[in-house]
Amino acid sequence: MTGAPEPVFLEPWHGQVFALTVHLNETGLFDWPDWAARFSATLARHGLERDLDGGADYFNCWLETLEMLLNDLGQAAPEEVDRLRAAWEAAYLATPHGDPVRLAD
């Protein structure tokens, strides 16, 4: 379980989903005990299938929890998220390498 020092966030999106959650908690959209209870439940559900290593699978659980919570709060319906996700993918594929990627609309 020990190892060499590791970066705080292994991938940029780990930091982004972490910051998004902390920010929404601070602005009062949900409280932290509610978040922790939901996140624990997601970890437990995924941990039944296999041992989670605390790395990428941890943040996959984190993102899944945030998506479900925002949907429950009526702030992000899955179809809306899917539409924007597809729009971002299209934007990346249409942007010349090296240029900043922006959404069309």
Add this chain to the structure above:
Amino acid sequence: MPHDHHDHDHPHALLPPDPALRVRALETLLSRKGLVDPAALDEIIDTYQNRIGPRNGAQVVARAWSDPAFRAALLDDATAVVADLGFFGRQGEHIVAVENTPNRHNMVVCTLCSCYPWPLLGIPPGWYKSDAYRSRAVREPRKVLAEFGVSLPAETSVRVWDSTAEVRYLVIPMRPEGTEGMDEAALADLVTRDSMIGTGLAREPGQ
């Protein structure tokens, strides 16, 4: 941003992995609703990546080693003492300091998820978040400690503290031998992150 791919068969921007696109989608949606300020997100990432980390906790421990009145106040009400030092905020709402002695070694886990005193230690390492540590720390702490290279005398009992969303723990490791006369800055260099979680000991001088 630098990356390892120099594949000129792909003229478009590199497509991020699926979860990264889902995070972007959430960010966009919530920004459009006015619920998210993108500048605040950048500030949070910068804080945790560059400004908050175990050096904060090490300063607290070094001070507790050096100043008996500070140590007593810390053990009495760590939340207030730590807030006075400017280490407060997220995940630092209620901090309890637990002190190692020759008779008792303290070790911290979060069996449910990954609660951790962010203002003092930063973001937890991967192993703290792993199922293996979370399930085994309570069940077989001595075995886990041995894997971290820590072996304790038989007469030292091990107390494992389970963090929650409301209470987080900071372990005050034992002050190493041969550190008499060292100032707080030099002492803080001996305080490792793991020693404040209880999966390590403070370094000996020169170690």
